[in-house]
Amino acid sequence: MMEKMIFGRYIPGDSFVHKLDPRAKLIFVFVFIVIVFLANNVITYGVLLAFTLFIIVISRIRLYFLINGLKPIIFLMIFTFLLHTLFTREGAVVLDLGFLKIYEQGLRQGIFISIRFLVLVFMTSILTLTTSPISITDGLEVLLNPLKKIKIPVHELALMMSISLRFIPTLMDETDKIMKAQMARGSDLSAGPIKDRLKAVVPLLVPLFVSAFKRAEDLATAMEVRGYRGGEGRTRYRQLKWDYRDMICLGSLVILAAVLVFYRN
Numbered sequence: 001m002m003e004k005m006i007f008g009r010y011i012p013g014d015s016f017v018h019k020l021d022p023r024a025k026l027i028f029v030f031v032f033i034v035i036v037f038l039a040n041n042v043i044t045y046g047v048l049l050a051f052t053l054f055i056i057v058i059s060r061i062r063l064y065f066l067i068n069g070l071k072p073i074i075f076l077m078i079f080t081f082l083l084h085t086l087f088t089r090e091g092a093v094v095l096d097l098g099f100l101k102i103y104e105q106g107l108r109q110g111i112f113i114s115i116r117f118l119v120l121v122f123m124t125s126i127l128t129l130t131t132s133p134i135s136i137t138d139g140l141e142v143l144l145n146p147l148k149k150i151k152i153p154v155h156e157l158a159l160m161m162s163i164s165l166r167f168i169p170t171l172m173d174e175t176d177k178i179m180k181a182q183m184a185r186g187s188d189l190s191a192g193p194i195k196d197r198l199k200a201v202v203p204l205l206v207p208l209f210v211s212a213f214k215r216a217e218d219l220a221t222a223m224e225v226r227g228y229r230g231g232e233g234r235t236r237y238r239q240l241k242w243d244y245r246d247m248i249c250l251g252s253l254v255i256l257a258a259v260l261v262f263y264r265n
Helices: 022-038 042-059 063-087 104-130 133-143 145-150 154-184 194-225 244-263
Strands: 093-096 101-103
Touching (some): 022 104, 022 133, 022 244, 042 063, 063 104, 093 104, 101 104, 133 145, 133 154, 145 154, 154 194
16 A cells, blocks of 8 residues: 555656646645635536546546555545534435434535545645656745745745655655565564554564664765755756746636636535
8 A cells, every 4th residue: 555655756747737837836736725615516516526637637647546546545535424424414314224314414515525635635646746846845935935034944944845745655665665574574464453453563663763764864964965055045957937838727726716606505
């Protein structure tokens, strides 16, 4: 399962989405997160799903690949769905088992919240899959530049966020390797009582933390050797360029918001 974690990974490509300015993609995702909450009925959630599928198509990221990436967090989606389905008691009774009653409004909310969660995960995943960590750092730094006036270290914050995104898939791969190594030595992490499973996790966490600290130390040494001294006075080899594609990207959000407002109850 760990090798299927897609959040934080970057897949080079030549699609329309890959060519977008990282600033446009970051603004797109932030605004999309807000727009999602405009949906409140079947039509608006259908529009959200259709829009998300369209973005997936033009990004040339395989839908099967994205769905596989959902497997590590599928439990959270199911838990959210059940939470709304079982504890929302409004509307007509859809299912009555005596000890358990499922109401129409609870089922509706469970489905809607799951769809909302799904499109948000897809959009944020597409952002990291189509944008390199360096581009994300540059885009964040430019967008947060106004904060420099109040003495906030924008470059350092953007760099930390980028490194964090980059380390997610790396640590997931490292976890998978350690788990396979422990299983090869006879350790079983998925069987037995909870107490034994918790004990079996300790041999997994120790080498993982050691590896993480070693990677962090190697990265710090490499940055120091290359003369890194923070963002002051630094120049960029790759210059960000805003063009018509980025205007089309953000214009699509305006259209989406207008459609959701029009069909909103």
